[in-house]
Amino acid sequence: MNNIKANNNKTDNLRTVITDTSGYDVKRIRKDFPILHTTVHGKPLVYFDNAATTHKPLAVIEKTRKYYEETNSNIHRGVHFLSQKATNEYEEVREKVRGFINAKSHKEIIFTRGATEAINLVASTFGRMNIGEGDEIIISHMEHHSNIVPWQMLAEEKNAIVKVIPINDHGELEMDKLPGLITDRTKLVSIVHVSNSLGTVNPVKEIIDLAHSKGIPVLVDGSQSIQHLKIDVRALDCEFFVFSGHKLYGPTGIGVLYGKEDILDSMPPYQGGGDMIAAVSFERTIYNELPFKFEAGTPNIVGTIGLGTAIDYITSVGIEKIAAYEKQLCDYGAEKFAPIPKFRPIGTAKDKVSVFSFILAGIHPHDIGTILDFEGIAIRTGHHCTQPVMKRFNIPATARVSLAMYNTKEEIDHFVHAINKVFEVFS
Amino acid sequence: MDNELKELYQQVILDHNKSPRNYGKPENYNHFAEGYNPLCGDHVDVYIKVENGIVEDVRFEGSGCAISKSSASLMTSIVKGKKVEEAEKLFDNFHDLVTGKLDDEAVISEMGKLAVFQGVRDFPARVKCASLPWHTMKSALHDEATKITSEP
Ligand SMILES: Cc1ncc(COP(=O)(O)O)c(C=O)c1O
Numbered sequence: 001m002n003n004i005k006a007n008n009n010k011t012d013n014l015r016t017v018i019t020d021t022s023g024y025d026v027k028r029i030r031k032d033f034p035i036l037h038t039t040v041h042g043k044p045l046v047y048f049d050n051a052a053t054t055h056k057p058l059a060v061i062e063k064t065r066k067y068y069e070e071t072n073s074n075i076h077r078g079v080h081f082l083s084q085k086a087t088n089e090y091e092e093v094r095e096k097v098r099g100f101i102n103a104k105s106h107k108e109i110i111f112t113r114g115a116t117e118a119i120n121l122v123a124s125t126f127g128r129m130n131i132g133e134g135d136e137i138i139i140s141h142m143e144h145h146s147n148i149v150p151w152q153m154l155a156e157e158k159n160a161i162v163k164v165i166p167i168n169d170h171g172e173l174e175m176d177k178l179p180g181l182i183t184d185r186t187k188l189v190s191i192v193h194v195s196n197s198l199g200t201v202n203p204v205k206e207i208i209d210l211a212h213s214k215g216i217p218v219l220v221d222g223s224q225s226i227q228h229l230k231i232d233v234r235a236l237d238c239e240f241f242v243f244s245g246h247k248l249y250g251p252t253g254i255g256v257l258y259g260k261e262d263i264l265d266s267m268p269p270y271q272g273g274g275d276m277i278a279a280v281s282f283e284r285t286i287y288n289e290l291p292f293k294f295e296a297g298t299p300n301i302v303g304t305i306g307l308g309t310a311i312d313y314i315t316s317v318g319i320e321k322i323a324a325y326e327k328q329l330c331d332y333g334a335e336k337f338a339p340i341p342k343f344r345p346i347g348t349a350k351d352k353v354s355v356f357s358f359i360l361a362g363i364h365p366h367d368i369g370t371i372l373d374f375e376g377i378a379i380r381t382g383h384h385c386t387q388p389v390m391k392r393f394n395i396p397a398t399a400r401v402s403l404a405m406y407n408t409k410e411e412i413d414h415f416v417h418a419i420n421k422v423f424e425v426f427s
Numbered sequence: 428m429d430n431e432l433k434e435l436y437q438q439v440i441l442d443h444n445k446s447p448r449n450y451g452k453p454e455n456y457n458h459f460a461e462g463y464n465p466l467c468g469d470h471v472d473v474y475i476k477v478e479n480g481i482v483e484d485v486r487f488e489g490s491g492c493a494i495s496k497s498s499a500s501l502m503t504s505i506v507k508g509k510k511v512e513e514a515e516k517l518f519d520n521f522h523d524l525v526t527g528k529l530d531d532e533a534v535i536s537e538m539g540k541l542a543v544f545q546g547v548r549d550f551p552a553r554v555k556c557a558s559l560p561w562h563t564m565k566s567a568l569h570d571e572a573t574k575i576t577s578e579p
Contacts, residue, residue: 041429041431363493364491364492364493364496365467365492366467366469366492366493366494366553366556367436367492367493367494370432370435370550370552370553371432371436374429374431374432381467382466382467382468383467383468387468390468396467396468396469396470396490396491397467397468425432425436425441426441426444426493
């Protein structure tokens with residue numbers, strides 16, 4: 001892969017943590033999310049399952065409705081007014097996404113169904129083309145199943161090998177093991193930016209620089225970083241970056257694959273159909289140019305437009321302000337959770353975002369989840385699609401609190417109080 | 428505590444969770460199955476000794492939530508000594524009980540202590556927890572697969 005250039009500059013610290021929350025008004029933000037004002041089992045909803053999916057601000061909900069009321073049409077294929085309007089709105093979102101992650105060109109933004117489809121797209125195009133028998137793909141022990149299984153499927157098909165960066169007891173990558181895993185057969189490093197079950201923020205810039213020094217491309221799974229950190233794909237210099245819209249306060253069924261233009265250009269198409277072609281005859285089909293080459297068929301138009309509105313919303317609040325506020329929440333949570341009896345946190349990395357996985361000695365996470373549900377508190381329990389992480393810590397499951405821009409310290413207090421109910425039942 | 432929650436976590440259930448009966452792998456058994464719920468990681472091994480069509484012994488081992496553990500514990504207590512056909516009939520009734528398909532009070536009261544699991548029907552996410560040991564037992568009786576999952 002000769003188009004991968006080593007970056008000889010010293011790894012710049014992309015994790016300059018900003019702590020300024022001035023002007024951040026969480027009460028006002030909460031007003032923008034209708035669902036936060038509903039009740040569950042007669043109690044006000046406390047939504048702590050944001051790593052699974054986030055709620056949608058009114059602006060996104062209204063935009064979706066407005067689109068169907070005023071614009072609805074198919075895109076890229078009509079001369080009529082509404083089709084033009086729909087096409088424009090759809091393509092404007094591509095530009096918005098480009099700006100949001102600082103990609104060079106709108107051609108580098110491919111809309112997919114979500115992070116999962118984006119990874120599968122890369123595996124079945126880039127992967128099939130570049131990874132052969134005996135070649136190696138490096139992932140980590142803390143990957144979501146969606147960044148494990150596509151590579152295993154590819155490895156099985158090609159007789160290739162999947163190698164795993166181990167993690168330590170804090171849930172951090174054992175970075176000193178990485179150089180030893182890289183060989184001249186390594187064709188790709190695919191790594192999660194922020195772990196959904198541990199909250200760990202991985203040193204992706206360091207990984208990318210190391211991989212590039214050996215000419216190896218890198219895919220970053222940004223499913224859990226896009227909503228918490230400022231993302232700059234050009235500063236990261238990764239070849240691919242993927243995320244899902246629904247974890248970024250946008251609709252479900254829409255996600256993004258960012259890829260460097262020259263690499264996307266070199267890749268074969270993913271699916272065949274309408275929109276991805278320039279000309280079709282029975283003898284030969286000429287594929288469309290980027291980004292359309294990878295968007296076969298009528299896409300999720302309304303989802304895309306909703307995602308654009310979600311990005312507008314986040315931008316209006318400021319992703320850096322959100323990060324600073326969430327950092328405060330995270331510190332507050334860590335302080336309040338630690339004294340809970342029998343509390344054992346899973347994932348205690350130095351660099352973390354507001355994801356708290358934990359177990360209570362002798363009480364199964366499922367039971368914790370059910371009892372908290374009756375207090376109006378939504379948490380996730382289970383393996384969080386990261387079974388290898390559970391195995392690493394020798395536990396079947398965890399309970400997980402994952403916070404977002406609209407959560408509050410009062411909610412954390414309520415949670416700590418509600419945990420007593422769990423102890424009441426299992427006294 | 429909320430009433431529905433009380434219905435779910437009845438004293439009998441909490442008691443069996445705390446001190447499960449028939450726990451641990453026996454020396455003698457001629458039927459075995461491993462049950463696994465991929466959704467939550469719950470895991471149960473069921474060992475049965477059947478002689479002359481009678482469940483002479485049944486024991487379990489594994490890890491799971493209070494519902495699945497107490498369900499396994501109560502199941503083993505109740506099935507022991509029953510005919511294989513009776514055990515299978517209980518499986519059907521139990522399944523109907525936790526999925527809310529069983530209203531016949533007479534049948535429910537015949538089920539004895541198992542009736543405490545009726546509260547599960549109001550917690551769709553927990554039905555699999557209660558039914559996993561039963562699915563595993565059924566599979567063991569048939570010596571079907573070695574590893575099964577519970578579908579409600
Ligand atoms: C780290 C990580 N990667 C990938 C995914 C998959 O996202 P989706 O299911 O939206 O495709 C998730 C979502 O749970 C995730 O947390």
